[in-house]
Amino acid sequence: MILIMGGVVLTIVLAVMLPIMEINQMVG
16 A cells, blocks of 8 residues: 555656646746
8 A cells, every 4th residue: 555655646746847847947
């Protein structure tokens, strides 16, 4: 169960961070 929760959290973090990094690259 802990492994599944970790995977879900990691997926959410990536889904949030990737667009932010893309925007930073476009702005920068």
